[in-house]
Amino acid sequence: MSELDRWTEVATRAASEARWADAEQAWRRVLAIDPRQPQALYALGMHAFQRGRLDEALQALQASNAVRPGDPGILLAISRVYRERGEVEAEGRAIADSLAAEPYFLPGLLAKAELHERLGQPKAAVAAYRNALKAAPPEPHWPPALRPHLHRGSALVQRYGEQLAAYLADRSGSRAQALGSFEAERWREAGAILAGTSQPYPSVCNQLQVPRLPAIPxxxxxxxxxxxxxxxxxxxxxxxxxxxxxxxxxxxxxxxxxxxxxxxxxxxxxxxxxxxxxxxxxxxxxxxxxxxxxxxxxxxxxxxxxxxxxxxxxxxxxxxxxxxxxxxxxxxxxxxxxxxxxxxxxxxxxxxxxxxxxxxxxxxxxxxxxxxxxxxxxxxxxxxxxxxxxxxxxxxxxxxxxxxxxxxxxxxxxxxxxxxxx
Structure with missing residues (x-):
């Protein structure tokens, strides 16, 4: 095992055991051997970020990104440094760069939604949260670290859908009164699907499916x-x-x-x-x-x-x-x-x-x-x-x-x- 590999292993083990000072010291030994080692640059950038040393964190993370361009995790970490520095435009660019590198990057989708929410752009936040929920696995398999954000996004999307459904019902109210009961229920369902508070319910048969029959509840x-x-x-x-x-x-x-x-x-x-x-x-x-x-x-x-x-x-x-x-x-x-x-x-x-x-x-x-x-x-x-x-x-x-x-x-x-x- 090379000296570089040995110190990388020491740093990784220390970090897994939450011995942060030892991990930071080991990563610095790695950089002394290879100043462009991206994992060490990223780790030291995150250590500096956690200690509030934002300039140092940004410098290390940007150096890591220069060695490993297009890594969505590194780009998202850079966006978080910009957020703490109050540089909203730079934060947004870094989030966009992380999603350009990986459009289904769930932490990036959530960061985009949260940025819109923070900027007072609720409709853009809902659209971003909706994309994040589509990219996420089924709820029982949500990553623990992202679960609170996904729950918040799900609640926001649901609330927005209910508001839109109520608006659609209000706009269509007088016209719907002219419909028969069967037609009125169909268009109430259409509004719920359009608002995202319901879904289409097709005919799904366990045995014989007759095609082209309408699915009438x-x-x-x-x-x-x-x-x-x-x-x-x-x-x-x-x-x-x-x-x-x-x-x-x-x-x-x-x-x-x-x-x-x-x-x-x-x-x-x-x-x-x-x-x-x-x-x-x-x-x-x-x-x-x-x-x-x-x-x-x-x-x-x-x-x-x-x-x-x-x-x-x-x-x-x-x-x-x-x-x-x-x-x-x-x-x-x-x-x-x-x-x-x-x-x-x-x-x-x-x-x-x-x-x-x-x-x-x-x-x-x-x-x-x-x-x-x-x-x-x-x-x-x-x-x-x-x-x-x-x-x-x-x-x-x-x-x-x-x-x-x-x-x-x-x-x-x-x-x-x-x-x-x-």
Missing amino acids: FFERSQFPWVDALESQTEAITDELRAVMAGDQAGFSPYVAYAPGTPVNQWRELNHSRRWSSYKLWDNGRPVDDHLARCPRTAEALGTVDQADIGGMCPNAMFSALAPRTHIPPHTGDTNARLVVHLPLIVPEGCSYRVGFEHRRWTVGEALIFDDSIEHEARNDSDELRVVLIFDIWNPLLSEAEREMVRLLTTAQREFVFEVGA
């Missing part, structure tokens, strides 16, 4: 001629639900039940948990005869709707019971060829439902019809049980010929997976 009940007849049976269906709750509790099973060894992702807390349970009437296209026999009025009501029949997937129908203080995390369904219907039966205060951008509350006896291929989640923040009847129907935007294509493709896919030889 909630469908209007008036689009379905069977809704009134179904809703008129709410009381009878609820009576049957209460009967099976009293007499066939064993018929309720955990809604989420992954086999051991299966990645469960967001379902870890609910996997094999009765906090979210179901009493199945139809299960992936197969009738559960003993359960249907216990619920004849419910079975009769289901017979009047346009249930989706997709081999191995639909129909599904069940009583879905969500325990108090339970959250069903965001997730997506199997296919956008079908929609899902909720007929609320037992709904205490404090229960809510989100599909994409839209938040709804269940109202007993009033059906909610939605595309479950769009990210959705449910909450029961009450101290009582919530129960809804859930079943599948065809997406009304598909023709009869397209329904047949859905059946054909899903059947063929299952044949290939389970029957065709490797």
